[in-house]
Amino acid sequence: MRPGEHDEQPPGRPLGRRAFLGVAGLGLTSLAWGGATSDLFAQSTRLLPEPVRALVPFGKGWRIYAVDPPHPTFDPATWRLRIEGLVERPQTLTYAQLLALPRVRQTSDFVCVTGWSVDDVRWTGVRFDDLLAAARPLPIARALRFESAEEPYIDSLTLRQLSEPDAMLAYGMDDEPLERKHGAPARVVMPKMYGYKGVKWLRKIVVTDRVEDGYWQQRGYDRDAWIDDSNGR
Ligand SMILES: Nc1nc2c(c(=O)[nH]1)N[C@H]1C(S)=C(S)[C@@H](COP(=O)(O)O)O[C@H]1N2
Numbered sequence: 301m302r303p304g305e306h307d308e309q310p311p312g313r314p315l316g317r318r319a320f321l322g323v324a325g326l327g328l329t330s331l332a333w334g335g336a337t338s339d340l341f342a343q344s345t346r347l348l349p350e351p352v353r354a355l356v357p358f359g360k361g362w363r364i365y366a367v368d369p370p371h372p373t374f375d376p377a378t379w380r381l382r383i384e385g386l387v388e389r390p391q392t393l394t395y396a397q398l399l400a401l402p403r404v405r406q407t408s409d410f411v412c413v414t415g416w417s418v419d420d421v422r423w424t425g426v427r428f429d430d431l432l433a434a435a436r437p438l439p440i441a442r443a444l445r446f447e448s449a450e451e452p453y454i455d456s457l458t459l460r461q462l463s464e465p466d467a468m469l470a471y472g473m474d475d476e477p478l479e480r481k482h483g484a485p486a487r488v489v490m491p492k493m494y495g496y497k498g499v500k501w502l503r504k505i506v507v508t509d510r511v512e513d514g515y516w517q518q519r520g521y522d523r524d525a526w527i528d529d530s531n532g533r
């Protein structure tokens with residue numbers, strides 16, 4: 301099986317925009333979702349000349365992957381992100397606490413090793429430095445192991461790789477909360493590497509002293525998945 305050859309699942313009930321804003325407004329963050337950014341999208345499609353706009357395919361080229369359907373469900377009231385391992389202070393973050401961390405936005409391309417890609421994905425989330433700050437990784441820490449609520453999907457990246465300026469833990473995609481099928485509420489985004497490094501439905505981060513083989517490495521794929529410079533390319 302190649303990273304990508306899984307059954308496509310019917311999308312579950314995504315967390316609605318209103319529910320998301322409700323959580324975001326709990327008081328831990330005053331940053332509202334959308335607003336100016338929603339207008340940006342409308343503008344960017346309007347700027348295209350008519351013949352080009354007709355060529356832009358309806359929707360985006362995502363293929364939805366999972367190794368153990370059905371997709372995990374997300375309840376903002378009970379969801380927690382655990383951060384443990386080689387840290388001074390293990391953390392258990394609520395969804396509201398995750399949203400309250402310093403928020404960044406970026407636009408980056410997404411590439412699956414099987415050949416499909418999606419250009420210009422607009423991600424919202426948090427950089428790993430900010431995510432880890434309260435946990436205080438020990439000096440011997442070298443890598444993070446990301447564990448999905450969808451077992452047994454895991455993957456690891458080194459702290460050095462995660463300091464790439466476009467590496468992030470994303471909880472928003474294209475100005476909406478991350479949809480269930482895309483890994484709600486949070487997924488790892490590592491644009492310079494193939495998509496299989498980006499664990500969806502993230503539930504736990506373990507700080508380790510060495511990088512470990514992830515789900516697709518155990519099935520023959522490269523640990524370092526640099527686009528155009530790994531997996532025989
Ligand atoms: N938990 C989990 N995360 C995962 C996968 C998966 O099957 N399960 N597939 C990976 C692969 S191979 C790719 S290309 C992307 C696909 O993201 P998408 O399903 O949002 O299109 O998710 C990655 N993260």
Ligand SMILES: [Mo]
Binds near residue numbers: 304496
């Ligand atoms: Mo993939």
